[in-house]
Each structure stands twice: as C-alpha cells, then as structure tokens.
Amino acid sequence: MTFLSAVACCQIVNKMVDTEPITRLLCSVGMIPHDDDSLLLMTSHSWYSVLLDGRVVGQVPAEHAESFVTTLRRLKVTASNDVGPFLTLTKVH
Numbered sequence: 001m002t003f004l005s006a007v008a009c010c011q012i013v014n015k016m017v018d019t020e021p022i023t024r025l026l027c028s029v030g031m032i033p034h035d036d037d038s039l040l041l042m043t044s045h046s047w048y049s050v051l052l053d054g055r056v057v058g059q060v061p062a063e064h065a066e067s068f069v070t071t072l073r074r075l076k077v078t079a080s081n082d083v084g085p086f087l088t089l090t091k092v093h
Helices: 020-028 037-041 062-077
Strands: 003-007 047-052 055-061 088-092
Touching (some): 020 047, 020 055, 055 062, 062 088
Antiparallel strands (some): 047 055
C-alpha cells in the first residue's frame, strides 16, 4: 500500500487545529476525497492514499502523485496561506 502523508501542524497543542482549509487545498490540487463515491468507479487506477493528521482523507491516482506532491511543496515554499510552515509532506512508496 502506498501513502501520501500530510500533517497539518507539527506543534504540541492543546486544542484541535482546523484541517478544513488544507483538505480543500488537497482537493484543489488533485485529491479525490475519501467520501467521494466516484472512487468506486475508478478501480483500474493505482492509488496513493492521502493522510492528514493520521486519517485517510482521500486518494490520488499514482500517475498524478508526483505532480501533486511537487505542487504542495511549491505552495509551502512560497508561504501559501493554506500551507503553513509546519506542514510535513511525505511520499511513501
């Protein structure tokens, strides 16, 4: 199984961090949300699971995984509002 992992915040906190903005961003760059029934229709693809704070939030087709990660890394470097400086991006084969 292959995973793409994103951690919304790597700080010790005593309150939950709102992950909705990063989830919307992940969808905007190619992630198909885990609750989207269209995944059932696309079973011929190899998929990367996308994790956010330890939860599977969606899938990315394997052929788009590299550009998905590259886009997120570019947004992090350019200090995008939705990609905070503590976001950790990992592509696991």
